[in-house]
Amino acid sequence: MKYVPDAAGERRFAGDLTVDREGVDGLLSELDEYAVEQALRIAEASEDGAEVTVVTMGPEDAREAVAKGLRMGADRGVHVEDGALHGSDVMGTSLVLARAVEKAGFDLVVCGMASTDGGTGVLPALLAERLGVAQVSLLSEVSVAGGVVRGRRDGDSASEVLEAVLPAVVSVTDQSGEARYPSFKGIMAAKKKPVVSWDLDDLGVDAGEVGSAGAWTVVDSAVERAARGAGTVVKDEGEGGRQAGAFLAERKFV
Incomplete structure (x- = not known):
């Protein structure tokens, strides 16, 4: 679960050309809410008392992402926080x-299809590779039975039904099912649910492998986006269609 800058706010880079996460309000990435929802549905349908653990990495404020998952119904949370993580790219x-x-223990990892800030969409694949398990991505429908995760991936012209033996990693799309709103009971219960905090030492990760020092991708430069200029107004006095057509043709839209 990723804690991201609110897309409705004025997002910008900080002085070190990383995303400014202090000058704008943050929230749980909307696409990750669908992952929480599907994890909860799978746990509710299980017959062996499956539990849902929500995991996030980020500064102190990122704990709110974990809290949102717990309010939705997850059983426990993990927050990885360490100053050396600042500037980490998707590899770190x-x-x-x-x-x-791995430290928390898992049978199935459920991810959103992408984050609403970085938007690379490759984290689930990288996670599966590092864990050494199968991945089934971009599912609009997912279920688990008999130690197998099964899902439907919708394309432009056809749909595929895919499956993998657990343990596995899956990612779900925003078509997988509307995320539930936390109930008052869920909000109150979340206050008593356990949340553990780990740093790099707890996970056995060297600081040189993460953060800006270990990033495989960096932003070299950034400039403010130019202010939006006034549009072209076409007054229809009998020639509006021709003027609109000429405008589009000039810009090679038609």
Whole structure:
């Protein structure tokens, strides 16, 4: 679960060209809410008392992402926090999350299809590779039975039904099912649910493998986006269609 800057806010880079996470309100990435929902549905349908653990990596404020998952119904939370994580790209993030998932113990890891800030969409694949398990991605429907995870992936012209033997990693899309709203009972119960905090030492990760020092990708430069100019107004006095057509043709839209 990723704690991200609110997309409705004014997002920008900080002085070190990492995403400014202090100058804007944060929240649980909307796409990760679908993952929590599917994890809860799988646990509710299980007959062996399956538990849902929500895991996040980030600064102190990221604990709110864990709290949101617990309020939705997850059983426990894990928050990985360490100053050396600042500036981590998806490679460092996948390493830390893989170690955290291994330490927490798992049968199935459920991820959102992408984060709403970075948007790479490759974390589930990297996580599966680091964990040494199968991955089934971009599912709009998912279920677990008999030690097998099964799901449907919808394409432009066809749908596929895929499955993998547990343990496994899956990612779900925003078409997988509306995420539930926390109930008053869930909000109150979340206050008593356990949340553990781990740092890099707890996970056996060297600081040089994460953060800006260990990043495989960096931002070299950034400039403010130019202010949006006034649009072209076409007044229809009998020639509006021709003017609109000429405008589109000039810009090679038609």
